[in-house]
Amino acid sequence: MTHRTVRLHVNGREYERTVEVRKTLADLLREDLDLTGTHLGCEHGVCGACTVLLDGAPARACLMLAVQADGARLLTVEGLADGERLHPLQEAFWTHHGLQCGYCTPGILLTAKAFLDEHPRPTRAEIREMLAGNPSVAAPAISSSSMRS
């Protein structure tokens, strides 16, 4: 009962791995699938760096066990760009300097993607509330770039 086989879709590809049941989804992505774009900051849900889209909704990859993602469809930062073409959000972050060290950017991009899918014309207050879940020293740059683009 200490190991299980999980099958999941990540960025449109299917993977199957046998993992320890105590392993988090974030560690599965990074260590077993080599998808190291999902970053780990706090590992307890507070920083948002590990945010991925789980069946389309934002979720903390550090707060799920890998076994719980069996059968799920995930989108990580590696799946945002279309080949060489950046996702419009990535493009906007680049153009408007919406990042500083970039550590928490993957989680912010995915949080913002899910948010914009649901609120195509957000207000300033809604953007601030959305970003509150991903505290970052770059937050002022991000909110100003998201308001300009």
Next chain:
Amino acid sequence: MKPAPFEYHDPRSIDEAVALLARHGADAKVLAGGQSLIPLLAFRLARPAVIVDINRIPGLDYVRNEHEGLAIGALARQRQLERWALDGSPFLCTALRHVGHAAIRTRGTIAGSIAHADPAAELPALLLCLDGSVMARSSSGQREIPARELFVSHLTTAVRADELITEVRLPGLPDGAGWGFLEVARRHGDFALVGVAAVVALRNGRIAQARVALFGCGAAPVRATPAEQALAGQAPTRGTFAAAAREAAGTLTPDADLHASAEYRRSVAHTLMVRALAAASERARGPG
């Protein structure tokens, strides 16, 4: 920052889940949304030998109108109820919007928040304010636990280790009543330093009924019962609310921690209670 090893079970029925809880008792922990339990495992503040993951039990993710209120299954997510509440339940919606962030509410469940019983959490206070209850199942049967008997202390409820909360029952507002929900937190989405949920119903320009639940002000959310009784029959004025809030705040024994002193919490509780009662009576008076 990695959980200690545990034995993992993902039962496919409530019966199977409660049989596991009966077998392992206090060595087992139920895993619902994981938004409070997984951090505890990662910090190794909790080291259960057995995890009973209820996420694969079919049919537990419901929200339906029942018992003159809502019946909420153990796997209904906070985000799901928030979406449901967007249409016509602003009290619920407001309380839910204060719970963490969207990414937390995607996974976090209503029942899990209530079972976890953080004294600064919004949903236990909401349940207490609306006189709700939970249905708890064990291998020996089922019982309903009213909110007033549920919250014992910090992270401690009357739910036994061999019991699973299968449903949360959230009654609606009394007829014609208004609501107020306010909290003070450092940042949006943080646990409240102090918060207040209030309900006021008016009759002939006087307060027919008032209910106030305070959270972040002690080891568990509390109803301001003496203040509620004092409010009944009074005119809904600022002065009446201030007197009731003074009485309620005086009896609070909030914790002091690095976020706020006890005195500050008591003072904020007073201010928020006046405002929440005023907002509730305003809504009771208004067109809805």
